[in-house]
Amino acid sequence: MPEPPPAPLRLVLVDDHEMVLHGLGAMLGHFPGEVEIVGQATTAAAALARVADTRPDVVLCDVRIGKESGLDLCRDITTGYPGVKVVLLTVYDDEHYLYQALRVGACGYILKRIDGQELIGHLRRVREGETVVDHALAGRVALSAARLSAGQFWSGAHLGLTQRESEVLELLVSGHSNKAVAGRLVVSEDTVKTHIRGLYRKLGVSDRSGAIAVALREGLFH
Template sequence: MIRVLVADDEMLIRQGLTAILAGEPDIEVVAEAADGVAVLAEVRRTRPDVVLMDIRMPVLDGVEATRRLTRTQAGVRVLMLTTFDLDEYVYQAMRAGASGFLLKSVPREHLVTGIRTVAAGDALLAPAITRRLLEEFLNGPPPGSTTPVLLEGLTPRELDVLRLVGRGLSNTQIGAELFLAESTVKTHVTNLLAKRGLRDRAQLVVLAYESGLLRPGA
């Protein structure tokens, strides 16, 4: 059973999300919260697997709440919900440790799939949000012939895998691209996370672009 906390400052939205999830046999909404401070308190009280987090909330916004959660509650995954794909907080939230992003306008089935995806430890980025995210890297360092400092210590194969993770490929797709077994790809991803002290694939995407290994349009 996936335990979910629903966080949004609008009561009707919280109630609507809770009602949607109530019909899923493998998902249980264990708490609701109207601001970031309440999120932190409810996480400590109910120990959810996934926090469905609005970015813009009073008292403490979703970005800072995510940052504090990822520092103190290692097992909790955060799936951010935003009204606009151009939300200026999207990149900040990803760097804070959010595992995924969805627009509030997504169909019900996408929301449910998104919760299951991040609960399983994978990253989830809505296409429109991905485009916005990549724009943040346009002024970043260009990829060069030498290994960027952020990537020192990674093997050539790990760099290959990281590059494809950054492009949004799944383990199965990466395996097909590199002629590797899916289990081998999963091992490389695990090693990448461990070597860089990262939580999940979302942060690997950040690393791939922030280091200059990838550039938008590559």
Template sequence: MASGNPGIGGAGRSANEPVRVVVVDDQELFRRGLTMLLGSEDGIDVVGEAGDGAEGAAVAVATVPDVVLLDVRMPKQSGIEACVAIKEQVPMTKIIMLTMSDDEADLYEAVKSGASGYLLKDSSIEEVAQGIRVVADGQSLISPSMAAKLIDEFKTMSRPERATGPALKLTDRELEVLRLVAKGLSNRDVAGQLAISENTVKNHVRNILEKLQLHSRMEAVMYAVRAKLVELD
């Protein structure tokens, strides 16, 4: 697990700059088509592409994008392996797995490896573009058809970790934020529930990730469920 600061709002991007994206997929026709379609979307700039996981990790290190789109199953290095490599070397870059795989094991491994999003390739270009924007803003995204599988995975965690070490360092407010994030609320919704600013929520999420030494909001929720810090209905 990378020990660097995972960041919360992309790789140093200010609010008025386009989201810088790298597309990694071994199917050239799909990759080129997606690159072309994303290039026509407002606020998105495709800065690189690659045909396998190893090349994708190298391109990500060279370009330091805000978001990388990764297929799960690719030659030379899988998307999961590439995700780990990218998060170790450019931890502020967010990862979205864009794949045909609806296998919950792939989803679970992606989340554990630091992915902030998991979309299926039957998603529309509008859904992919919006997913890029949401993840670049520090939030998490999963295809609706996969979300239920992740919740089921949470509920089957029968051997919880003890809430020791970093978990005990969370403040009461951070625990409140974590519980609301676990229910699927966005930063804006959490801010509304707690009557605090959205920037304050982002700061709390960043602190939670740093204290738990985790990569993403989803991974923090998984940790919290295992440690019985939160319960899902």
């Protein structure tokens, strides 16, 4: 006898826009045997509550949830609920966000222009243990990896840092103040602060000591 089909993949949807949740629900509703939406949320706190209540197979969430970070939510879910997989579904066509998503445990990074059949295909692959990346980003990621292997990237590029952010971080690790960094790079202190905020966000830290700790742990500067 043929094996019965697998049970529908149990899914929690997270987005700060009700219209997006409604659209996703309608799109996935065409595949009742493939997925079952067991919860929806518009905030990170509500998402964690839905995960705790339903223990879904996959959480589908955006990189940004209003003023909250979907990347932080991903980290909280993968840390607190190891059996639950997280896929980022977003408009951010940016490999830097992709790198950060993978660092916090995401199993996929997909752009919102995807259609229902493609999304179902990606979710099937995630269920089977694969990590999926939107084809629009996959080529750029492969090129980045090739450049990194060839030594053509700066320290921290694989973490999403720009070259200037890497330069700022190196000076922070060396003990320079914001004023000293500005003097070394011949930019204003406000510009330095902007770069520091950017590298904090990309490294997932909130202060200078956290950024330095990441840099040391990753062996970025020797």
